[in-house]
Amino acid sequence: MVAGVAKAGRYARMNHIISNGEEGLRPLVREAADVRITNLSRQFSGGPPVLDHLSLTIPAGEFVVLLGRSGSGKSTLLRTLAGLDPVECGEVLRPAAVSVVFQESRLLPWRRVWQNVVLGQKGPAAKQRALSVLAEVGLEHRVEAWPLTLSGGEAQRVALARALVRDPSFLMLDEPFAALDALTRIQMQALVLTLWRKHQCTTLLVTHDVDEALILADRVLVLENGRIKIDLPVPLSRPRRHADPVFEGLRCELLHALGVHDSE
Amino acid sequence: MTARFYLREGRRLLSPVLLVAGWQVASACGLISARILPSPVQLSRTLWGLIKDGSLLTNLLVSLERVSFGFSLALIVGVTLALLSGLSRWGEDIIDAPLQILRTLPALALAPLFILWFGIGEEPKILLVFLGALFPIYLNLHKGIRNIDPKLLEVARTLGLSRAQTIRDVILPGALPDLLLGVRYAFGIAWLMLVVAEQVNAESGIGHMMMDAEDFLRTDIILVGLIVYGLLGLISDRLVRTAERWLLVWQRQGGTRV
Ligand SMILES: Nc1ncnc2c1ncn2[C@@H]1O[C@H](COP(=O)(O)OP(=O)(O)OP(=O)(O)O)[C@@H](O)[C@H]1O
Ligand SMILES: [Mg+2]
Numbered sequence: 001m002v003a004g005v006a007k008a009g010r011y012a013r014m015n016h017i018i019s020n021g022e023e024g025l026r027p028l029v030r031e032a033a034d035v036r037i038t039n040l041s042r043q044f045s046g047g048p049p050v051l052d053h054l055s056l057t058i059p060a061g062e063f064v065v066l067l068g069r070s071g072s073g074k075s076t077l078l079r080t081l082a083g084l085d086p087v088e089c090g091e092v093l094r095p096a097a098v099s100v101v102f103q104e105s106r107l108l109p110w111r112r113v114w115q116n117v118v119l120g121q122k123g124p125a126a127k128q129r130a131l132s133v134l135a136e137v138g139l140e141h142r143v144e145a146w147p148l149t150l151s152g153g154e155a156q157r158v159a160l161a162r163a164l165v166r167d168p169s170f171l172m173l174d175e176p177f178a179a180l181d182a183l184t185r186i187q188m189q190a191l192v193l194t195l196w197r198k199h200q201c202t203t204l205l206v207t208h209d210v211d212e213a214l215i216l217a218d219r220v221l222v223l224e225n226g227r228i229k230i231d232l233p234v235p236l237s238r239p240r241r242h243a244d245p246v247f248e249g250l251r252c253e254l255l256h257a258l259g260v261h262d263s264e
Numbered sequence: 265m266t267a268r269f270y271l272r273e274g275r276r277l278l279s280p281v282l283l284v285a286g287w288q289v290a291s292a293c294g295l296i297s298a299r300i301l302p303s304p305v306q307l308s309r310t311l312w313g314l315i316k317d318g319s320l321l322t323n324l325l326v327s328l329e330r331v332s333f334g335f336s337l338a339l340i341v342g343v344t345l346a347l348l349s350g351l352s353r354w355g356e357d358i359i360d361a362p363l364q365i366l367r368t369l370p371a372l373a374l375a376p377l378f379i380l381w382f383g384i385g386e387e388p389k390i391l392l393v394f395l396g397a398l399f400p401i402y403l404n405l406h407k408g409i410r411n412i413d414p415k416l417l418e419v420a421r422t423l424g425l426s427r428a429q430t431i432r433d434v435i436l437p438g439a440l441p442d443l444l445l446g447v448r449y450a451f452g453i454a455w456l457m458l459v460v461a462e463q464v465n466a467e468s469g470i471g472h473m474m475m476d477a478e479d480f481l482r483t484d485i486i487l488v489g490l491i492v493y494g495l496l497g498l499i500s501d502r503l504v505r506t507a508e509r510w511l512l513v514w515q516r517q518g519g520t521r522v
Contacts, residue, residue: 106416
């Protein structure tokens with residue numbers, strides 16, 4: 001079910017790619033398998049199918065954002081991809097190295113920040129690696145802190161660091177910024193973009209926020225009735241402006257698909 | 265430890281000190297009969313006497329030994345059982361059900377039975393302390409293990425932690441606050457069991473010293489015994505609190521952001 005990925009020299013690679021924030025700069029494309037979902041169905045006892053013969057392919061390295069109304073099955077899809085929920089019907093192919101970030105940071109409160117990041121990592125270099133990833137998310141000054149002393153945004157950045165330190169080929173984020181204030185959310189969006197460029201991982205992010213989707217995604221999906229209702233490429237270069245007419249157009253289209261009608 | 269801290273501690277001592285002073289004055293004025301309640305000064309004299317002839321220390325050591333044995337045993341057995349029943353379905357079925365039934369028995373009611381079984385040696389006393397302390401330790405740790413946040417267990421899965429790592433990094437530290445709470449309750453009950461065991465049937469120990477004093481109408485010795493019991497309870501409670509402060513730093517600093 002899971003395709004393996006050769007991952008040689010991950011440590012060296014991580015340290016030597018320096019993002020300069022320019023669009024299209026991708027020096028090393030990882031030879032990762034695509035994410036491929038075929039006819040995936042999921043039903044909870046008695047209810048209607050949450051996922052209904054859903055098929056989806058995400059090419060390696062792509063940033064996909066998944067939208068959908070509450071209860072449309074976004075988390076179910078993500079959890080299935082993460083291996084937390086079983087594949088009952090259908091087929092799921094994905095790289096072996098995956099990481100998940102949830103809405104709540106889910107840090108272990110009894111482990112210091114850096115210890116949370118190295119959790120499950122082996123070897124003497126683990127701490128060094130954790131420190132460098134924590135520096136990437138801008139938390140080098142909090143590495144020894146206890147998680148309960150972190151702000152919501154900081155905790156979420158630690159969760160990001162914990163996901164990235166294992167150098168995933170496929171990163172999944174389930175409403176990672178939903179609990180943050182608007183300003184912090186904008187900063188986090190920029191951070192995720194930077195990290196995505198640098199780490200080159202296929203990314204699937206779930207959100208309720210149409211603007212967030214359009215700021216981040218190569219491609220926006222809308223989930224409805226257990227299927228992909230809309231699969232919308234975003235042909236804009238980054239950084240993106242809300243004022244851009246193309247942005248506006250996509251925004252209207254997505255809102256319409258989500259059942260929200262602009263009343264002007 | 266700032267000046268404010270000392271001021272606060274000082275204020276907390278104020279009312280007990282006033283109480284003792286009032287008691288002394290009332291005794292000196294003859295308002296309280298010495299046979300019913302000896303004055304603080306007389307009590308300190310009795311205490312000094314008991315210390316000098318060594319009887320207090322001997323009895324204290326005997327009592328401490330009983331509690332230490334019984335309590336250590338309870339800690340070892342309670343933690344082992346809680347781990348077995350908390351970490352495996354199998355253990356839960358075998359261990360938890362009988363213990364949940366047994367715990368409803370008031371342990372003190374077992375005293376006569378134990379004395380019949382084990383006579384007047386050390387066994388029944390240690391066993392009573394053990395039984396009393398066992399349940400709070402077992403129940404709290406078991407509850408702590410069962411109530412680990414399932415979201416954290418999910419994280420352990422997504423991070424690829426092995427079962428052993430999950431137990432070490434997630435389950436045990438997560439259940440530690442409950443264990444310490446159980447230990448604190450257990451100490452309280454352990455002292456209670458000791459008092460009963462030593463007063464029902466013993467030839468040494470603080471409880472025995474008090475029972476002896478009753479025969480000779482020595483209210484002062486009984487009061488000294490009470491004070492010693494009180495101090496022991498206080499000290500053990502302080503010990504656990506210190507351990508908590510040490511082991512649960514992550515909680516404490518969460519309360520006051522650093
Ligand atoms: N363990 C479960 N048992 C029964 N029903 C479930 C379970 N998990 C999810 N569901 C149902 O499946 C549907 C999809 O849930 P899911 O959490 O995937 O929605 P979502 O799109 O993530 O919603 P939100 O945006 O509110 O997070 C919901 O109707 C939910 O009630
Ligand atoms: Mg969800």
